[in-house]
Amino acid sequence: MFARIIPIVIKEFLELKRDKWARFRLIVPTLVQMLLFGYAATYEVYHVSTAVLDLDHSQESRELISRFTSNGRFDVVKVAQSQREITEAIDRSDAAVALVIHAGFAELLRKGQNAPLQVIVDGTNSNTALIALGYVGTIAQGFAQDYASDLAERVQGVRGMKQIQVTLEQRPWFNEDLNGRWFFVPGLIGTLTLVIIVNLTAFAIVREREAGTLEQIMVSPIRPAEFILGKTVPFFVVGLGEVALIVAVGILWFQVPFVGNPLVLLLGSALFLLSSLALGLLISTLCLTQQQAFSMNFFLLNPFFILSGFAYPISSMPQLLQWLTYVNPLRYYLVVIRGTFLKGVGLGVLWPPLAAMAAIATVLLTTSILRFRKSLE
Amino acid sequence: MNAAAPIVSAKALTKRFAETAAVDGLSFTVNRGEIFGLVGPDGAGKTTTMRMLAGVLPPDTGSIVVDGIDVVSKPEEGKQHISYMPQRFGLYEDLTVDENIRFYADLFEVAAGVREERAQRLLTASGMSQFRSRLAGQLSGGMKQKLGLTCALVHTPKILLLDEPTTGVDPVSRRDFWRILYGLREQGVTILITTAYLDEAERCNRLALLHAGRILYCDTPVALKQRMPGALLVISSPAGRKVRAAIVGQAGVSNVILVGDGVHVVVDDPHTCIPELGDALQRAGVPFTGIVAGEPSIEDVFVSLLENTGKTQ
Ligand SMILES: Nc1ncnc2c1ncn2[C@@H]1O[C@H](COP(=O)(O)OP(=O)(O)O)[C@@H](O)[C@H]1O
Ligand SMILES: [Mg+2]
DSSP states (O other): OOTTHHHHHHHHHHHHHHOHHHHHHHHHHHHHHHHHHHHHOOSOOOOEEEEEEESSOSHHHHHHHHHHHTSTTEEEEEEESSHHHHHHHHHTTSOSEEEEEOTTHHHHHHTTOOOOOEEEEOGGGHHHHHHHHHHHHHHHHHHHHHHHHHHHHHSTTOOSOTTSOOOOOOOOSSSTTOOHHHHHHHHHHHHHHHHHHHHHHHHHHHHHHHHTHHHHHHTSSOOHHHHHHHHHHHHHHHHHHHHHHHHHIIIIISOOOOOSOHHHHHHHHHHHHHHHHHHHHHHHHHOSSHHHHHHHHHHHHHHHHHTTTSSSOGGGSOHHHHHHHTTOHHHHHHHHHHIIIIIOOOHHHHHHHHHHHHHHHHHHHHHHHHHOOSSOO | OOTTSOSEEEEEEEEEETTEEEEEEEEEEEOTTOEEEEEOOTTSSHHHHHHHHHTSSOOSEEEEEETTEETTTOHHHHTTTEEEEOSSOOOOTTSBHHHHHHHHHHHTTOOHHHHHHHHHHHHHHTTOGGGTTSBGGGSOHHHHHHHHHHHHHSSOOSEEEEESTTTTOOHHHHHHHHHHHHHHHHTTOEEEEEESOHHHHTTSSEEEEEETTEEEEEEOHHHHHHHSSSEEEEEEOSOHHHHHHHHTTOTTEEEEEEETTEEEEEESOHHHHHHHHHHHHHHHTOOOSEEEEEOOOHHHHHHHHHHHHHHHO
16 A cells, blocks of 8 residues: 555665765754753853942941852852942943832831832843843842841841732742753754754655655655655654654763653654654745755744744733644744653643644645645646 | 457547647557557647647547546556656656655655666666666756656556657757667556657657647557658758748749758759759758758658648648
8 A cells, every 4th residue: 555655765875875964964063052952041040240339338238248249150240339320331331131129128127118129231232131030139139038037036026027029939849949951842842843844745745756766756656645755754763763863962961861651752752753854844845946945944943943832931922822732843842842851741631732733644644645745736 | 358359549629728728639559568659749739649648738628538438537557557747857856866766666665676677777777777876956957857757667557658858958868868768668668758859759659749738640650651741852951941932832843941951942843953953052052961852851741741741620
């Protein structure tokens, strides 16, 4: 029934075996990107340049500032004397964050009232700004809590006072130290695999069209399904190798813990590979030239990253974009990868994303087969 | 099936690409076991016709019946019996000669033993047996075409469609090629071949002259030659261009064709023209070694038929 899959598979492997460049392209850029992203892309922020303006000159204000300087995250680059100097420091990008303590700060605290700490951040790098703002909040609350309990001790007998402020307790699960790399590297497995596989398969059919070999295949009695599936198998095998390579670098080099079931990850990877290569093959059946395939590839891959939850939280997207993420296999694969790597959850929890990827792969492969006409028109 | 009935029958085929009518109301039949040539200048519609016969390009209108199969409505059924060698045969350049042959054999589900026997015979006939493990990308142009033919013939088709198989092929390879084709004809394979080489056209049983998507003439080479109006004179001269310049427009001269060692002239009446042309050349001071009546080649016939068509259009 599907006997003609085999010659296609053999041919693809032979071509890959002879093509030294293809092998280089499969291994070297993957490793380089993995290392590059693994090191460069991190959600943590250290040494934020900071300007301070203390208009209170009290023991309390100095204590608060010292909490910032003693913490490796902020470097005080400017001790300003006026609000104008603060504005200048931010405008000239000398400082990314400015802290202003107004006169009367200590007095408010001593009365047990809320005392304001003014924070100015340079929003032009909103990522750093937001993360830094988070740290400011944590430090300020730590300060407030300590101060309140000190005060309570000093004012003996008066217990359970409302001044004991409730701190917002940030207690992340699964990645207790909020190690950005642990979060990031598993995500890389998905994104890098998507790029490699779609790139590889998007040209698989167009190249034959351009070389004239497709015309030969069309005049043979091969069925579209045999041709498409014959193309699928070799890329699937190659893709599994890629995933193994990236996972190995993540675990052995970046020391990301893997606490889940490897078989669940394998299943998820297999389904994700099928969806990615079906996507690539679909691009290939739609395009007439490699140039078109290249542009289409370029056009499609970015939305896949953005709408995956890799870098931007899906829950913060407008509703329309959130709906779009449901047809993105990368979204589901990231859930499976993070679930198996960091949480160690199994099929009981991960079956919905796995089923979603299986559905996407089926639809895309079927569409490719139906789209592939044995006709030059 | 009646053996005398034509194996290919195309009726009123039309194919348009945007504004151009690549094929414009084409009708012809090919008899079982003959070599049928489609001849015409570039852009005449030869490739488009072949693709429609091969079932990879649906015609806009018209019908094609190949060995009793309606190729337009059931292209997949025709593919079992047809072998089509496109103008640019797509070989996998990273695969060896043997691997290419094996791939195409497998696509047609040819058994390994049969494949090996055929590959050996075809490669020997084309003088390529010693290159079987060479990568296809490293073969010369002529060898690539011969490998293409081998791949196309590794399953036994009833009909072989060859689109300009010898374009860019050296003369020795071309002879090999034709020897293989004659061998196939003896085995009963019907061959449809397009060519831009008019000397090759002479080797066909029947020819169709294609121009702008239409068949102008379709007949045996001998009959076509008889259709040529007038007679052919051969003027031998080392200065063909000067000869042409001197005699174009002379009374009774309808066509002047440059050839390697002089010119061929189509004239109304050779008896009056031979002395007249001799005089004209002498007056113009053009050197020539002789003017004799000659047997027209297919090239002469086509050029003159095409020119006449151009004049009447
Ligand atoms: N795929 C196509 N798209 C647009 N025009 C085409 C296409 N194929 C052929 N043509 C046009 O149709 C005409 C006939 O082409 P073709 O059949 O290739 O001629 P030939 O093989 O005799 O040189 C030419 O004018 C050519 O430009
Ligand atoms: Mg052509």
